[in-house]
Amino acid sequence: MGRDHTIKVYDTKGYEDYTDTFYMDYNGDTVTLQIYLVPVATETAASVTTSSGTGAVRVFVSPGLGQVCIDNRECESSTGAVSTSWNVDFDDVTAGSAHTITVTADGYQTATTQITILPDQVNEADITLQPIPSAADTSIPKTQAGSGGLVALVAAGICGMVFVGKHGE
Known part of the structure; x- marks a missing residue:
């Protein structure tokens, strides 16, 4: 543990x-x-003048596996251990509009989020992947099924004891 x-x-x-x-x-x-x-990164005069309409996106993903895509065009993959997190950076992303970040990994539900990019900044998104529930997780536990019969049996036993007690008086 x-x-x-x-x-x-x-x-x-x-x-x-x-x-x-x-x-x-x-x-x-x-x-x-x-x-x-x-x-x-150090900025040069050329990057300052050309980057005014773009920003960067840093996506933090936990657990540390899977694939991160921005706008289903540019993707980065990780083969990290399941118990860790990782991050990926996307540079020169058009500022002022919404972009879709999608994270996929085997055994986990696909996560999607929208992010609006601010120019000349690193815009961050945190994504925690959720495991896909197994068939066992979605079934009704056996301890709940049939518990009504057990309650009826206990109730009948109590009534029977009370009846027997009164009958003997």
């Missing part, structure tokens, strides 16, 4: 902030994470 933990690396001069979630069991094993910090 264990739980998810979040690790954050931030305020590292010259690098973007980093956030990841990982699962750690309580069995005393050591967890080793490889963290690769992304250098902060």
Whole structure:
């Protein structure tokens, strides 16, 4: 038995902030994470003048697997472990209009969200995938089926004991 933990690396001069979630069991094993910090992009005069109509999108996905697509045109895939999260960046996304982000992964429900891009900014979206319910999860538990008969049997037993008690007086 264990739980998810979040690790954050931030305020590292010259690098973007980093956030990841990982699962750690309580069995005393050591967890080793490889963290690769992304250098902060420096703007040149050319990029400032041409990027006024675009922005970037950073999508955080948990668990860390599957495929993220923006507007069903540009897609990125992860083969990360199920217990972690990951993020993907899309650059030069047209600003001022809504864009559709779709995340798919085997065994999970497809997640879709809309995001409106602000120019010259990194616009963020957090998506948590939900497992597809199995057939066992959607059936009626056996403990509930037929419980009315058990209640009737107990009620009949109580009435019978009360009747027997009165009959003996």
